[in-house]
Amino acid sequence: MIAALRGMKDIIEDAPKFLLILAACERAAKRAGFAFIETPHLEETALFRRSVGESSDIVGKEMYEFTDKSGDSVCLRPEGTAGAARAFVEKKFDRAGEKRKFYYDGAMFRHERPQKGRLRSFHQFGVESFGEKSVYEDANLILLAARIFDDLGIKHELKINSLGCEKCMADYREKLVKFLGGASGEICDDCLRRKDVNPIRALDCKNESCQKIYENAPLITDNLCEECDLDFAKLREILIANNMKFIIDKKLVRGLDYYNKTAFEFVSSEIGSQSAIAGGGRYDKLIETLGGKATFAVGFAIGIERIYDLVKTPEVDRDGIYIGALDSLAVSDIFAIANKLLDRQKVMIEYEPKKLATHLKNADKLNAKICAIIGEEERVKNEIWIKDLAEKTEYKKSVKEWLENVN
Numbered sequence: 525m526i527a528a529l530r531g532m533k534d535i536i537e538d539a540p541k542f543l544l545i546l547a548a549c550e551r552a553a554k555r556a557g558f559a560f561i562e563t564p565h566l567e568e569t570a571l572f573r574r575s576v577g578e579s580s581d582i583v584g585k586e587m588y589e590f591t592d593k594s595g596d597s598v599c600l601r602p603e604g605t606a607g608a609a610r611a612f613v614e615k616k617f618d619r620a621g622e623k624r625k626f627y628y629d630g631a632m633f634r635h636e637r638p639q640k641g642r643l644r645s646f647h648q649f650g651v652e653s654f655g656e657k658s659v660y661e662d663a664n665l666i667l668l669a670a671r672i673f674d675d676l677g678i679k680h681e682l683k684i685n686s687l688g689c690e691k692c693m694a695d696y697r698e699k700l701v702k703f704l705g706g707a708s709g710e711i712c713d714d715c716l717r718r719k720d721v722n723p724i725r726a727l728d729c730k731n732e733s734c735q736k737i738y739e740n741a742p743l744i745t746d747n748l749c750e751e752c753d754l755d756f757a758k759l760r761e762i763l764i765a766n767n768m769k770f771i772i773d774k775k776l777v778r779g780l781d782y783y784n785k786t787a788f789e790f791v792s793s794e795i796g797s798q799s800a801i802a803g804g805g806r807y808d809k810l811i812e813t814l815g816g817k818a819t820f821a822v823g824f825a826i827g828i829e830r831i832y833d834l835v836k837t838p839e840v841d842r843d844g845i846y847i848g849a850l851d852s853l854a855v856s857d858i859f860a861i862a863n864k865l866l867d868r869q870k871v872m873i874e875y876e877p878k879k880l881a882t883h884l885k886n887a888d889k890l891n892a893k894i895c896a897i898i899g900e901e902e903r904v905k906n907e908i909w910i911k912d913l914a915e916k917t918e919y920k921k922s923v924k925e926w927l928e929n930v931n
């Protein structure tokens with residue numbers, strides 16, 4: 525038997541939840557003026573190396589990267605921001621100085637160690653806002669994510685931090701490298717690598733002994749330049765004014781290299797160790813890094829599978845018409861009827877003739893509202909037998925009349 529790959533799942537039983545979550549996300553994003561974007565699942569590997577960054581675990585360890593038949597190095601997208609940013613530049617929206625707001629959903633791929641809430645193929649719903657400098661947009665996105673979670677009945681906690689800008693980061697980086705250098709005998713190999721590539725990412729190390737050492741590390745939030753400090757204060761002020769609770773987590777550095785200034789994560793205390801249900805922040809340098817004209821940007825993504833357990837399976841009302849035949853001669857009649865109904869109704873057709881009781885059982889299992897049956901008696905009289913499974917009524921009607929009135 526060929527099974528799905530480790531860490532990759534079919535969405536079958538969870539389909540109602542998956543669709544419910546997506547619908548809530550899309551509704552909220554559209555209402556907030558975001559437009560749909562779909563980018564390819566496969567991109568040039570260089571895109572993720574340059575954006576997500578060499579110091580991240582994603583690029584360092586987790587990419588589904590291979591050489592395609594043309595000899596090009598390509599990679600299954602580990603996240604959606606890089607593709608959206610690439611598309612923004614490729615369409616020259618940056619040159620035109622346009623503001624664009626996109627939302628997307630789809631599968632992302634990371635070769636991580638699978639565990640509860642951590643898959644190798646998982647789905648994100650994300651939004652990316654390009655061209656907006658105001659810190660109000662950071663707050664706008666945080667409130668959008670919170671609205672989605674509230675709509676889905678999900679309890680959440682918001683953590684925020686500021687990662688500063690190029691200016692304050694340069695000074696801070698020096699301090700941090702010095703600190704990490706002083707501890708180079710004690711920190712892990714990953715952190716030693718991060719020290720040279722992107723030292724701030726060391727603070728995100730999962731290693732407990734490293735974390736112990738970093739309790740005394742200098743933190744970017746305490747080393748912000750005036751503008752970043754003011755922006756971070758303004759963000760907190762806006763969130764408070766809009767009743768959005770948050771905690772400041774000075775060690776929140778996010779797992780991707782492109783962030784600056786605002787960084788945030790939504791966590792849930794009800795789903796175990798993989799508690800991050802959404803993450804995002806500002807990434808004002810990414811468009812330039814990808815060869816575009818400097819463009820402000822901020823976004824976030826929600827992990828769809830992460831929130832399955834926090835969402836109740838929706839109750840679905842009986843819906844649609846199940847149609848079946850009692851003998852083989854009636855099959856062509858039910859097929860023709862189904863075909864006429866399909867432009868206005870959900871129809872589930874059973875080609876195999878069966879006993880009435882079996883059809884009724886099937887219709888019930890499929891959650892149909894109507895079970896419509898034709899046997900020999902109905903066929904010769906041009907009639908159809910109907911059971912309304914919601915109303916618990918049954919009757920016969922001429923096919924013509926029923927077709928005219930069914931809705």
Ligand code: HAM
Pocket residue numbers: 602603604605606634636641642643644646647648650651652779780800801802803804805822823824825826827828829830
């Ligand atoms: P991220 O924090 O890497 O950010 O992922 C966002 C969310 O995706 C996480 O909070 C988590 O819920 C979910 N997630 C991540 N990895 C897995 C996994 N292996 N299995 C299941 N769920 C997972 C980003 O990807 C950024 N692109 C977000 C962003 C958009 N920043 C700016 N714009």
